[in-house]
Amino acid sequence: MEQERSMPVSLLSPRSPSSQPYLSVSVTDPVKLGNGVQAYISYRVITKTNFPEYQGPEKIVIRRYSDFVWLHDRLFEKYKGIFIPSIPEKNAVEKFRFSAEFIEMRRQALDIFVNQIASHHELQKSEDLRTFLQVEEETMERLRSHDSGIFKKKPADLMQMFKSKVSDIVLGKEKPVEESNPEYEKLKHYIFELENHLTEAQKHAFRLVKRHRELGQALADFGKAAKLLGACEEKAVGKGFSELGAKSEMLSIKLQKEAHELLLNFEEPLKDYVRAVQSIKATIAERANAFRQQCELAETTKLKEINLDRLVLMRSDKAAEAEVEYKELKAASEEATKRFETIVVLMNQEIIRFQEQKTLDMGLAFHEFAKGQAHLANGVADAWRSLLPKLEALSVS
Amino acid sequence: MMDSENQGFEEARLYSSHEEVENLDFKEKLSAKSFSNYRSAMSSLSDAHHPLSSPAVLTPADSDPLRPPPMDRDLQKPYVSDHFFSDPLHFSDVNFGPSDGNNVSDLNGVESPSKSLESSGSLSRSSSSNSEYIKISVSNPQKEQEVSNSLVPGGSSYITYLITTRTNIAEFGGSEFSVRRRFKDVVTLSERLAESYRGFFIPPRPDKSVVEGQVMQKQEFVEQRRVALEKYLRKLAGHPVIRMSDEFKVFLQVQGRLPLPTTTDVASRMIDGAVNLPKQLLSESAMAPQEVVQPAKGGRDLLRLFKELKQSMTNDWGSSKPPIAEEDKEFLEKKEKLCDFEQQLSAVSQQAESLVKTQQDMAETFGELGLTLIKLTKFENEEAVFNCQRVRAADTKNVATAAVKASRLYRELNSQTVKHLDVLHDYLGLMLAVHGAFSERSSALLTEQTLLSDLSSLRSRAEKLEAASSKVFGGDKSRIQKLEQLKESIRTTEDAKNVAMREYKRIKENNRSELERFDRELQADFLSMLKGFVTNQVRYAEKMSEVWGKVAEETSSYSKESS
Numbered sequence: 001m002e003q004e005r006s007m008p009v010s011l012l013s014p015r016s017p018s019s020q021p022y023l024s025v026s027v028t029d030p031v032k033l034g035n036g037v038q039a040y041i042s043y044r045v046i047t048k049t050n051f052p053e054y055q056g057p058e059k060i061v062i063r064r065y066s067d068f069v070w071l072h073d074r075l076f077e078k079y080k081g082i083f084i085p086s087i088p089e090k091n092a093v094e095k096f097r098f099s100a101e102f103i104e105m106r107r108q109a110l111d112i113f114v115n116q117i118a119s120h121h122e123l124q125k126s127e128d129l130r131t132f133l134q135v136e137e138e139t140m141e142r143l144r145s146h147d148s149g150i151f152k153k154k155p156a157d158l159m160q161m162f163k164s165k166v167s168d169i170v171l172g173k174e175k176p177v178e179e180s181n182p183e184y185e186k187l188k189h190y191i192f193e194l195e196n197h198l199t200e201a202q203k204h205a206f207r208l209v210k211r212h213r214e215l216g217q218a219l220a221d222f223g224k225a226a227k228l229l230g231a232c233e234e235k236a237v238g239k240g241f242s243e244l245g246a247k248s249e250m251l252s253i254k255l256q257k258e259a260h261e262l263l264l265n266f267e268e269p270l271k272d273y274v275r276a277v278q279s280i281k282a283t284i285a286e287r288a289n290a291f292r293q294q295c296e297l298a299e300t301t302k303l304k305e306i307n308l309d310r311l312v313l314m315r316s317d318k319a320a321e322a323e324v325e326y327k328e329l330k331a332a333s334e335e336a337t338k339r340f341e342t343i344v345v346l347m348n349q350e351i352i353r354f355q356e357q358k359t360l361d362m363g364l365a366f367h368e369f370a371k372g373q374a375h376l377a378n379g380v381a382d383a384w385r386s387l388l389p390k391l392e393a394l395s396v397s
Numbered sequence: 398m399m400d401s402e403n404q405g406f407e408e409a410r411l412y413s414s415h416e417e418v419e420n421l422d423f424k425e426k427l428s429a430k431s432f433s434n435y436r437s438a439m440s441s442l443s444d445a446h447h448p449l450s451s452p453a454v455l456t457p458a459d460s461d462p463l464r465p466p467p468m469d470r471d472l473q474k475p476y477v478s479d480h481f482f483s484d485p486l487h488f489s490d491v492n493f494g495p496s497d498g499n500n501v502s503d504l505n506g507v508e509s510p511s512k513s514l515e516s517s518g519s520l521s522r523s524s525s526s527n528s529e530y531i532k533i534s535v536s537n538p539q540k541e542q543e544v545s546n547s548l549v550p551g552g553s554s555y556i557t558y559l560i561t562t563r564t565n566i567a568e569f570g571g572s573e574f575s576v577r578r579r580f581k582d583v584v585t586l587s588e589r590l591a592e593s594y595r596g597f598f599i600p601p602r603p604d605k606s607v608v609e610g611q612v613m614q615k616q617e618f619v620e621q622r623r624v625a626l627e628k629y630l631r632k633l634a635g636h637p638v639i640r641m642s643d644e645f646k647v648f649l650q651v652q653g654r655l656p657l658p659t660t661t662d663v664a665s666r667m668i669d670g671a672v673n674l675p676k677q678l679l680s681e682s683a684m685a686p687q688e689v690v691q692p693a694k695g696g697r698d699l700l701r702l703f704k705e706l707k708q709s710m711t712n713d714w715g716s717s718k719p720p721i722a723e724e725d726k727e728f729l730e731k732k733e734k735l736c737d738f739e740q741q742l743s744a745v746s747q748q749a750e751s752l753v754k755t756q757q758d759m760a761e762t763f764g765e766l767g768l769t770l771i772k773l774t775k776f777e778n779e780e781a782v783f784n785c786q787r788v789r790a791a792d793t794k795n796v797a798t799a800a801v802k803a804s805r806l807y808r809e810l811n812s813q814t815v816k817h818l819d820v821l822h823d824y825l826g827l828m829l830a831v832h833g834a835f836s837e838r839s840s841a842l843l844t845e846q847t848l849l850s851d852l853s854s855l856r857s858r859a860e861k862l863e864a865a866s867s868k869v870f871g872g873d874k875s876r877i878q879k880l881e882q883l884k885e886s887i888r889t890t891e892d893a894k895n896v897a898m899r900e901y902k903r904i905k906e907n908n909r910s911e912l913e914r915f916d917r918e919l920q921a922d923f924l925s926m927l928k929g930f931v932t933n934q935v936r937y938a939e940k941m942s943e944v945w946g947k948v949a950e951e952t953s954s955y956s957k958e959s960s
Contacts, residue, residue, distance in 0.1 A: 229741035363955030370948035377942035
């Protein structure tokens, strides 16, 4: 199952020869379940694959939003250094939680989320992914509620807190240690700046959706009033207004449609882009943690070594104990170093993947945006143009 | 293409060159301010947070589509809130049809394009084959001191405007002349016209504003008023009958003080009233016939006012048929239809304003999106480590450019739309004139009816008196005297009644001819407006489609189908 990482493959279609491994997932069919406050949406998750570990070729399970959250959190824990694809936000204004548009937006975002995982060369191998895509609903529910408890306290943090307390006291400084890597600094700065730009762009994209809706409404109202005016004036002018009104109303519908398209095909991809950047920030934080741990453990180990040597020299009976401790600490330190270095390597790979993927994603989003606008403009032009000969005829009569 | 002269004229403006259209966008902001009714919607049109028209925002390295056409270079300024007030724009650069006062001061040279459309439109309608014209512009507001012999020392100041007229109509006895007038003069003119042209649809004059003295002098208020005055005078000039009136001619031509009687002379009015009163009390109905020509509501003749009020109440509640009913069924039908029409027109006008506002918002948001994407482009280019980033930056720039263009297009579309839809507003204003004309008719009828009923009551009294005095042998000296007086009253009242009848007839005829004219012009104006509006929408939609079509093509490699 070696897929070259340089190829950002989204989906290999099941149509390709069966020797080619593929994993294709879709999130569909949102259905409202439950009552009142406990009501929620469930989704059908369809997996088509020829991966040997999977029950193939097709498996369908029912999942809800918190299951996706479970998957995301587990991946985030296990694959430090990899930019975990992001899920849509939890918070939703109560009023809109079950609006058709919101449901569709969320479904689309979840579909993209799972697919991004399925097409990531490392993440697709994840056991948690397999669990998510395959196990029965009851098992899933058990896992979800079980794990949500533990995940509040991450084991790494516990050790880290302990260690940092010790070394801070020993070293007499509270200042957090940071890498001095100019290239990495540049990257961090880039990521933080990028988030600002993208957030602003997404904000304006959202406003643009709203504007389309408003224009649609204005056209509808205008059309209605024009028709009424046309009705009370019987001569040519009346006819003219009636026709104008009818066209306005028709165009109003087109505008509402375009608003919806814009939302799904332009605003959401931008939002997804923002979330992806935020995921990178989370990885940056993880890397900083790992770096700190590595440094602190290295320091502590060194101190322990010095102490050990001293004890040995003094032929103290504490030396044996100290040696054991030292060996443990050294192992931990090496592990921490390895962890950190893995993250660095992964991040470097991930950045390339991210940039390439985003160029494709945004390219598509831009294309859909432009297409939608062109389509709308054509519709508007056609509609109004068809009115002109009628108005001409009215003027002559 | 479109045949009528009107349409051709419009076309010339609509289909002016691309460059002019770009300029139009910028300059429209100035003229946009003159559409006082759209002020709220248009405040953002003239709002100078116009990053798009201010090229200084964009770096010089940016490619062509973002660089505004050469003309605008002269107007380069950073975000300055009043920049369009300080820029010396010349409307003569842009072909707006009949040049109207281009050599008048810069700021005021900005004519409201719809006016040129309307006045030339209405001119080409009313002066059908001959090329008669009257072109009026109002400009150059100046502060002047009141030279008063009032008790208040120092005197107050007021604003005068320069009113320039160009005409080739012979009766004006000149081809170009200017006078200075103040707003009070305009009020006087409108009142004199109302008196002389009862029954005509006289365009309503601009409102008197109840504001404090200080505000009166503020530039914005003065400018608004200047625009309103210009509109008003042009409308008057567009009315085939009123434009030839003495009052109008005098207003436009006679230098110095306006030689028309004003109504502000309260003191003498009171005296007049007092002088008349004893006569009325004594002779019971000595109404000078010629006074009958004005409605009682003028307030000068209290007695008459009460009488007519009584009469109107009788008419309303009277169980018996009123002496003369408004029999003209056709007229009544027409009136009702006009009421309906006015209601619907008002609704359409409101929705049109909303439409304009949303188009405006769209323009703004597209612009903001474009700018944000441009910033993103720059950022990616500066920070690019990988080639795909540069590719993405190029794609982003394409979209950004298109968004900026779309924003411009929406703005231009809007300023054109505003012009067309302004016809709706004009007609709403005209409806006021129509109401005025109809109410003149009613009050003339009321006067006639009052006099008729007066007459009949006088006659019956005379009869009784005659009968009573004939019973007295040898004649009743006092009764005979009274009878003589009564007969005198009857004669006077009869004269007045005849005058009133003639007046009523005259007004009815005015109403009728005006209604005809109104109908005709309405058809022409509205159809032309509709065509203009629709043509505009088509034009801009086509341009929009072009802009986005290009981007769609350039990004087609990303589409799912192609991979």
